[in-house]
Amino acid sequence: MTVKEIAEKLxxxxxxxxxxxxxxxxxxYASDLLSDVMGNAKSGEVWVTLQTHKxxxxxxxxKDLAAVILVKDLQPEADMAAQSEDEGIPVLGTSDDAxxxxxxxxxxxxx
Amino acid sequence: xxxxxxxLHIHTVLSPCGCLEMSPVNIVQTALNRQLDIIGITDHNSTxxxxxxxxxxxxxxxxxxxxxxxxxxxxxxxxxFFEHLYALDAFQHYLDEHLPKIKNNPDLFGYQxxxxxxxxxxxxxxxxxxxxxxxxxxxxEQEVRKHGGIFIPAHIDKPKYSLISQLGFIPDDLPVDAxxxxxxxSTSDFLAIYPKQSASTFIRNxxxxxxxxxxxxxxxxxxxxxxxxxxxxxxxxxxxxxVIAA
Numbered sequence: 001m002t003v004k005e006i007a008e009k010l011x012x013x014x015x016x017x018x019x020x021x022x023x024x025x026x027x028x029y030a031s032d033l034l035s036d037v038m039g040n041a042k043s044g045e046v047w048v049t050l051q052t053h054k055x056x057x058x059x060x061x062x063k064d065l066a067a068v069i070l071v072k073d074l075q076p077e078a079d080m081a082a083q084s085e086d087e088g089i090p091v092l093g094t095s096d097d098a099x100x101x102x103x104x105x106x107x108x109x110x111x
Numbered sequence: 112x113x114x115x116x117x118x119l120h121i122h123t124v125l126s127p128c129g130c131l132e133m134s135p136v137n138i139v140q141t142a143l144n145r146q147l148d149i150i151g152i153t154d155h156n157s158t159x160x161x162x163x164x165x166x167x168x169x170x171x172x173x174x175x176x177x178x179x180x181x182x183x184x185x186x187x188x189x190x191x192f193f194e195h196l197y198a199l200d201a202f203q204h205y206l207d208e209h210l211p212k213i214k215n216n217p218d219l220f221g222y223q224x225x226x227x228x229x230x231x232x233x234x235x236x237x238x239x240x241x242x243x244x245x246x247x248x249x250x251x252e253q254e255v256r257k258h259g260g261i262f263i264p265a266h267i268d269k270p271k272y273s274l275i276s277q278l279g280f281i282p283d284d285l286p287v288d289a290x291x292x293x294x295x296x297s298t299s300d301f302l303a304i305y306p307k308q309s310a311s312t313f314i315r316n317x318x319x320x321x322x323x324x325x326x327x328x329x330x331x332x333x334x335x336x337x338x339x340x341x342x343x344x345x346x347x348x349x350x351x352x353x354v355i356a357a
Contacts, residue, residue: 055278
């Protein structure tokens with residue numbers, strides 16, 4: 001499933017990095033500890049978090065993630081949004097909290 | 112130039128996790144007993160106990176750096192120090208403005224009180240101090256600079272509440288005066304894992320919450336006097352001032 005399809009199905013806002021909307025998502029990972037994501041997320045996953053620091057994009061890029069979803073209407077900090085644009089890794093937003101969003105996302109992506 | 116022994120990360124009874132014995136007088140007395148020249152007072156998200164520690168150290172040989180251990184929105188702990196009390200007060204205003212208003216439950220988290228040098232309770236903080244500010248680490252760093260402060264991410268090697276645990280790696284665009292290591296590692300061991308940080312200054316402190324830990328971890332600074340500007344110079348290895356690697 002592409003980032004665009006997920007965004008449409010879950011009514012997510014595209015906050016930055018629209019050039020990566022055709023990235024393929026194969027599964028998801030949820031964590032707010034960036035050290036944990038660096039160690040455990042896998043290529044092609046969509047990452048659900050509430051962290052809005054620029055390091056989020058560095059790690060998304062390092063781990064070759066498909067997209068990042070920010071919960072609870074959080075907005076990326078300006079330099080995070082800029083790096084999302086540069087890298088073509090979309091940052092999507094939702095008003096849902098993490099529990100609710102991850103539940104919906106799991107239904108779409110479960111194997 | 113002389114060497115000064117400093118433990119710059121000490122909590123008082125004001126921190127909810129700070130032991131009741133961590134009163135200004137006990138802290139100062141213990142620090143003197145352990146041959147410390149300088150201590151730093153760094154309660155969680157509050158500077159309100161600093162004045163009383165200054166008073167308790169008055170007319171002793173101990174120098175007190177007044178500061179705070181800030182929790183950022185990312186839940187990174189950062190030390191900040193301010194030379195002047197007006198700057199400390201201005202930063203307290205910022206803390207009051209940006210700390211979420213969550214009531215402390217003393218049964219769960221402990222009491223948050225300011226005590227004077229005669230151990231009278233002067234103030235009780237009603238809002239929980241161990242939550243995170245609603246400001247990101249970069250904004251907090253800039254605010255510290257605005258008040259002429261020194262900014263040092265705390266115990267960066269720890270697996271929780273550290274720059275590395277919360278943000279994965281040390282952001283290269285965050286201007287720091289030094290990086291603090293916990294007592295569980297040394298500068299050389301840390302650099303073996305993170306060689307890119309070889310240009311950084313590292314300091315170590317106790318992060319004491321009980322008197323028994325005051326001075327159990329410390330750093331030597333080569334300076335002419337134990338004052339704030341000399342300390343800043345030592346952190347940046349200027350004019351012969353330096354940090355002796357721990």
